[in-house]
Amino acid sequence: MSAAPLALPTGPALRPQVAGDDIVKRGLMIVIMLYLLVTLAAPLYVLLSKSVSVYRFDLATFEIQRSDATGQNFSAPKTVAQLNAETGAIAPDQLEAGSDGRLSLTSLFKDFNFRSPVKYRLRGMDASASFLIGSELHRGPDWVELDSNMFRRVALRPATTTGLDNFITYFSTPSLTRAIWNSAIIGIITTGLVIVIAFGLAYAFNRSRMRGKGFFRLVTAIPILVPSLLPGIALVYLFGNQGLLKDVLMGHSIYGPIGIVIGSVFFTLPHALMIISTALATADARHYEAATSLGATKWRTFWTVTVPGARYGIISAAFVVFTLVVTDFGLPKVIGGQYNMLAVDIYKQVIGQQNFEMGAVVSVLLLVPAVAAFLVDRAVQSRQVSLLSARSVPYAPKPKTAFDWACFAYCTLVAIFILAMIGVCQLAASVKFWPYDLTPTLRNFRFDLMDGGGWAAYYNSITMALLTAIFGTGIVFVGAYMVEKSDGFHIGRALFHFLAMLPMAVPGMVLGLGYIFFFNNPANPLHAIYGTMAILVVCTISHFYTVSHLTALTALKQMDREFEAVAASLKQPFHRLFFRVTIPVCLPAVLDIAIYMFVNAMTTVSALVFLYSTQTQLASVAVLNMDDAGDIAPAAAMGMMIFYTNVAARLVHMVIARRLLARTQAWRYA
Amino acid sequence: MKSRLATIAAAAVATALAAATAYAETQLTVYTAVEAVDLDRYKATFEKANPDIKINWVRDSTGVMTAKLLAEKDNPQADVVWGIAATSLLLLKGEAMLEPYAPAGVEKLDKRFVDTSTPPSWTGMDAYVAAICFNTVEAQKLGIPAPKSWKDLTKPEYKGHVVMPNPNSSGTGFLDVSAWLQMFGEKDAWAFMDGLHQNIAAYTHSGSKPCKMAAAGETVIGVSFEFPGAKAKTAGAPIEIIFPSEGSGWEAEATAIIAGTANLDAAKKLVDFSVSKEANEMYNVGYAVIAYPGIAKPVENLPANVADHMIKNDFEWAATNRKAILTEWAKRYDAKSEPKT
Amino acid sequence: MRHEILAGAPATPTDVSLAGAGAAMPSYLEIEALWKVFGKFAALKGVSLTVKEGEFVCFLGPSGCGKTTLLRAIAGLDLQTQGTIRQGGRDISTLPPSKRDYGIVFQSYALFPNLTIERNIAFGLENAKRPKAEIQARVAELLDLVGLSAQAKKYPAQLSGGQQQRIALARAMAIAPGLLLLDEPLSALDAKVRVHLRHEIKELQRKLGVTTVMVTHDQEEALAMADRIVVMNHGVIEQVGTPTEVYRHPTTLFVADFIGETNKIPARVLANGRLASAGTELACAPHDIPVGSAVTAVIRPVDIIPHGTGARSPGAPDTVGTLENLVETAVVKMEFLGSFWRCRLTSPRFGDHVLVADLSINAVRRLRVAEGADMLIELPRDRVLVFAKEG
Secondary structure (H helix, E strand, O other): OOOOOOOOOOOOOOOOOOOOHHHHHHHHHHHHHHHHHHHHHHHHHHHHHOOEEEEEEEEEEEEEEEOOOOOOOOOOEEEEHHHHHHHOOOOOHHHHHHOOOOOOOOOHHOOOOOOOOOOOEEEEEOOOOOEEEEEEEEEEEOOEEEEEHHHOOOEEOOOOEEEEEEHHHHHHOOHHHHHHHHHHHHHEEEHHHHHHHHHHHHHHHOOOOOHHHHHHHHHHHHHOOOOOOOHHHHHHHHHHHOOOOHHHHHHOOOOHHHHHHHHHHHHHHHHHHHHHHHHHHEEEEEHHHHHHHHHOHHHHHHHHHHHHHHHHHHHHHHHHHHHHHHHHHHOHHOOOOOOOOOOHHHHHHHHHOOHHHHHHHHHHHHHHHHHHHHHHHHHHHHHHHHHOOOOOOOOOOOOOHHHHHHHHHHHHHHHHHHHHHHHHHHHOOOEEOOOEEEEEOOOHHOHHOOOOOHHHHHHHOOOHHHHHHHHHHHHHHHHHHHHHHHOOOOHHHHHHHHHHHHHHHHHHHHHHHHHHHHHHHOOOOHHHHHHOOHHHHHHHHHOHHHHHHHHHHHHHHOOOOHHHHHHOOOOOOHHHHHHHHHHHHHHHHHHHHHHHHHHHHHHOOOOOOHHOOHHHOOOHHHHHHHOOOOOOHHHHHHHHHHHHHHHHHHHHHHHHHHHHHHOOOOHHHH | OOOHHHHHHHHHHHHHHHHHHHHHOOEEEEEEEOOHHHHHHHHHHHHHHHEEEEEEEEOHHHHHHHHHHHHHHOOOOOOEEEEEEEHHHHHHHHHEEOOOOOOOOHHOOOOOOOOOOOOOEEEEEEEEEEEEEEEEEHHHHHHHOOOOOEEEEHHHHOOHHHHHHHEOOOOOOOHHHHHHHHHHHHHHHHHHHHHHHHEEEEOOOOOOHHHHHHHOOOOEEEEEHHHHHHHHHOOOOEEEOOOOOOOHHHHEEEEEOOOOOOOOHHHHHHHHHHHHHHHHHHHOOOOOOEOOOOOOOOOOOOOOOOHHHOOOOHHHHHHHHHHHHHHHHHHHOOOOOOOOO | OOOOOOOOOOOOOOOOOOOOOOOOOEEEEEEEEEEEEEEEEEEEEEEEEEEEEOOEEEEOOOOOOOOHHHHHHHOOOOOOOOEEEEOEEEEEOOOOOOOOOEEEEEEOOOOOOOOHHHHHHHHOOOOOOHHHHHHHHHHHHHHHOOOOOHOOOOHHHHHHHHHHHHHHHHHHHOOOOOOOEOOOOOOOOOOOOOOOHHHHHHHHHHHHOOOEEEOOOOOHHHHHHHHHEEEOOEEEEEEEEEEEHHHHHOOOOHHHHOOOOOOEEEEEOOOOEEEEEOOEEEEEOOOOOOOOEEEEEEOOOOHHHHHHHHOOOOOOOOOOOOHHHHEEEEEEEEEEOEEEEEEEEOOOOOOOOOEEEEEEHHHHHHHHOOOOOOOEEEEEEHOOEEEEEEO
C-alpha cells in the first residue's frame, strides 16, 4: 500500500517558524543564561587565571652603569641579568616575588659601600620595568643617577607573567599546606559526628511515636537561621577561659579543632537531618513486614533494612556536610585560634596580606573537594530516584514505650545543645561586661558605637535579603521554567542547566574572590556595580542558585507536560499560562525559594566579606568584624538580631503562605 | 488628580534645584580606618571649618582598606585617605598612588610623623603605641605577676596566657614584630619571638582583640596597643595598661592625597586641616600621642608620657622588609598548630 | 472553517460512517511525504495522508509506530524533519502551534488544577476581548454539551477521570477549532468508562462535524469510533480504510495480524493460484503473487465455519459455505470467553499447526462441539487471504 520512499529525501531539515512567544521565551532564557555566565562563569574564570598569574623580577629589563671612584666615567651599560650572571649574587628562587616584592641590587657589587663616592645609573629597558628609590616609584627608559647611599635604597619591582609558580610556592610552604590536612581532618571528623547524630534524630522523628516531634523539628532547624559565626561566639562563652562549662574540656582549649568541630556540628546538623530524614521517611513498610515475617531480630532489621534503605541519603548528607565544613569561613575565623583552615587562609591571604594571587591559589584548592563532593552527590542522587516506587507503602511506627522515651531523651539532649548555644549568646548580649559585670543592659545593641557598620549594617542586610529574595526568586523561577517548559534549543538548555548546577560546587569565598577580580576591573563595563548593593544581591543570588533552581525544577516537573501545548492550541500566550496557572500552582515552591534566599542572604558571610563596601556593610559581616575587633558581646547581639529577623521572616512566610495558599491552592484541599 | 500631578512636578523641580545647589559643594571621598565612633566628630569639625566641602567616609579596618586601595590601583575611587597606617601608605607610595603635597603648617609637626620625601607623600595625625593589656583579676587568681618588659613575656609563668595579633593579618602585629627587630636586632629578636611563641595561647587576626580578650578575662595578657586598653578600662574591665621597659613599636595614622584625584584643591584643604592644631586637638580625644608637639593632653587611663615609650621607628625599612619578615614569621610560627596549654 | 454548535446539527450526511465520512467532502488535512528523524532513527518515513472535512480518522498502531509523532507534527508540537502539512488549504508545515487551528485533548487531560471547571473551559476564550456574558454563555453551552453543567464550580481533582476528559474536550472545542486532535484520550480510563466515553465522543464529533484525528493503540476503539483508520507500523502507513475495510480486507500481513485475531498458515502458491499448505490444497481469495512463492495464508477465527462432527452441519443454510476447503480437525481445547467459544483445532493436514476458531455458543451447542471430538470445518475461500512472506 504505502509507496513511501525508503530514504529521507536530501535537502535541509525544516526550520520552524518562530512564534512571538518563542522569541520571548528564548530571549528570557538567553538573558538569564548571560546573567549566570557573567555572575558565575566569568568570575571563576578570572579567578583561575589569577592563580597562575605570577610576579617575577625580570632582571633583563633593567640596565645599570657604574662610575669609577671619582664619580665620573661611567662604565658601559649592562643589564642586571648580565651582572647577575657574572656574580651569581641573586639566587634564582629570589626572583619569584609576590605582588609587593622588592629586590635590592647592592649585592651585585661585592665592593659596595654606601659611603663610597661611586655613582650608579639605573633605568628600565621598557615602559613597564619599574623600581623604587626609597619608596618613590620610577618607571621607564630614562637614566636615573644615584650616589651610593641612594643606590642602597633602590629596590626592583616584579613584572607579571603566567606560570604555576604560585602553586609551587604554596606547596613548598608547610604553614600553608598544613591547612589542607587540617580542613580534611576537621571535615571528616565533623561529618562522622553529624551523620551519627542526625541519623539518630531522623530515626526518632520517623520511626518512633515520641511526644514533641513538632517542637524538636523546630529546634533542630534553628542553626539554619543564624550565621555560622554565632556558634563560634557561643562556644567562647560556654567553653572559653571564662566559659560557663570551661571545666568540661579538662584543660583543652576551645580555640582550635575542638571548637571548630563542635561549631560545625551545630551549623551542619539541620542540613544532614533534612536529607537523612527524607531518606528514612520514604522507607517502604513492606520491607519491614518481610523482615518481621522472616523472623529477623530488630537489630538485624536495622542493619539489613533501615540503614541500606537510607544509604543514599546518608552518603548524600555526608558529602553535603563535608563540603559545608571545609568551605565555611566564619566559624574557624572566630573559634579556630591558630588552627588554619583553607577557607580562612583565603581571607588571610587577601585581606591580611593583600596577596590576591595566593588567595586565588587557595581558592582553586578549595574548589577541588567541593567539586568532587558535588559530583559524587549528583551521582548518588540520580541513583536514589530509582529506589522509590509508586507501590511503596509508607511505614507507620507503632508505639513502643521504652523506645519512644529513649528517643525523646535523645532529642531533648540535642535540643538542649542547640538552645544552649543560642541562649548563651542572648545572655552574653544582654549583660554589661561579661564576666565581671552582669548587670542587664542594652548597651551591646548600640552597634553604632562599634566597628562593623552599626545599625545601618543591619538595615542593609534586610534590604539586601529582601532584594535577593525578590529578584532571586524571579530569576530562578523564570530560568527554571524556560529550561523545563520550552522546546528545542537543546544545547542552550544543557548549558543553562550546567550553569545552574555550578554554584553548588563553588564555595562562597571562591565566588567572592572571583567577584573582586572580575568586577573590580575598570575595563569591565560592569565595574559600576562594584561596591554597591547590587553586587551583593547578584553574588548572593548566584551563590544560592542551585538549591533554588532544583526546588523550582521539582515543582515544575510536577506540572503536566502538556499545559504549554494546550495553551498554545487555545492561542493563549505563554505568559498568561505562566501567571494564571504555573505560578499559582507552584506558589508553595516559589515561597520556599524566597524564604530560602532571604534566610541565607541574612546569614551568609563567606562571599560577601570581600564585596561589601562602607555604604553596604552587612549584619553578618558586622558579626565577623565586631568579633574580630574583640567586641564579642555586640557581635553576639548582632548575631541574635539576625536570628530574630530570620525567625520573624519565617513567621511572615508562614502567614503569607497560609493566606495565599488558601486562595491559590483551594483545589488541593477541595 | 491634576493638582496632585502638579505637586509632584513641583517637588521634582525643587529636588533638582536642591541637587544643583548641593553640587556646588565639593564632595570628597575619604578612605579611613579611624574608629567608627570618631568619624562623625572628625567630619563635623572639618566641615565646620570648610563649609564648601563635604566628606563621604569609606571606612573599614586597616587591612581591608589597604587591600581595597591596592585593588583600585588602576582606577582609584578615593580622593583622600585620612587615618590609615603610615606603613600602608608607604605601600601605596611604592605604587605611585600618592600625590606628594606639603600641607600648610607641616613644618610644625614632629618629624617622625612626616614622610621623608620632599614634598612629603603623607603626613601623620597621631600614633598608636604597642602596649600590654594585663588582666589583674585573672592574674591574681592564677598568681601571675605583672610583666614589666617584652622579655618578661618569655618567662615560663606566662605559658598559655599571652595573646598577640598575627602580623600576617594585623598591622598591630606587624608593628610589634618590626619594632622588636629594630630594637633587639634580627638575631635576638627572632630568639625572643621563639621564646614568646612558647607562651602564646593564640594569635588573633585583629590588633585590638588581644586587649579586649584580656579585658574579658579570656586571656591574662594581651599584646596590643594602648587605645583599646584605655577604652576597656573605662568600661569597667579589670586591666592595667603596661608599656614595656624596652620601648614600644608604634604606628602613625596618616593622611595623604590619592594621585589623580579630580578634587585636588579640596583634597589639599583637607590635608591642610588634618595637620592643623585644631585637628590635632581633635585627635587627642582618643589618642595620647599626636603629631603636633606640645599640645597633647593626657587621655583617661593612660599615662601622660606615652610618647616617651615610642622607639625610633623606620617606616621605610619596615615597608621594604615587610615581605621577608612576614614570610620568616609564618615559616617559624604559622606552621605549628596552636601551642598546647 | 468554524463549526457553529448553536445552529444544532450542521449539514452532516446522516450516514457518514459506512462509506467513509462524506466521500464527497473536500479534503481538509493533507499530509505529504512527512519525515521525522531523530538522529539515525526515522520515526516517520515519508508519510502521506489526506483527511476529509468532517471525517473522524484514527491513527492505529503499536507503540513506537509513529502515530503520536505524526499527531504532534500536525499539532506543531514536534516539527517534522521534512514534508508538508496543509490544513484547510493553508500550508501549516512550519507554523508554531499557536498559529495553527486545532484543539487538542491529551491522555492526561492536562486540565489546569487550580482553575475551576468553568475557568478551564473559558481559558481559551478570555483573551479575545469577548464580553464576559458571551464567554459565560459559551461556557454554559459547552458544559451542557458534555453534560456536566452541575460541576461548573468544582476543581478538576473533584471530578472522575471520565468527567475530566469530557471537560478537556469541552475546553478544546471552546474556540471552535477546525481540527480536533485526540492523543490517546481514553487510555487512562477504566474499561467501562472507556466504552461509554467512546460513544459520547463519537456522537459529539458527529454533532459538531469537526474534522478529528485520534491516536490510539486500541483497535477496538479505532474500529468503533473511526470513519477511517490509518494503520501505522515502523513509521509508515500500512493501510488506510474504513473499519470494515481494514478488518475484512487488510492489505498487508501486518494489518491482518494487528487488527483482530488471525490464523497464519504457511503455504506456497500453486499454478492455479491455489495454495499448498502441508498436506492440503486450499482455495483462496484472489491475489497476484507469483507461482511458487512462499506465502502466509490468513483466516480469522470467526470466519471459520463449523460443519459438525465429520459431516456438513445438517441444519445449516446453504448460504453458509461453499463446501470448498473442508478440513477434518480434532478439537484440542475449548475456552469459554463469554460471548463465544474459542476452540483450538489440529489437523494432520496442517501438520502440527494449531488453528483457532471462534464459534458461537449456539453453534457449539447445535453441533455438540466438545474437547476431544472431531469436527469438520470450512475455510471459506474469500476469507482466506494471501500475503507474501515477509523477508
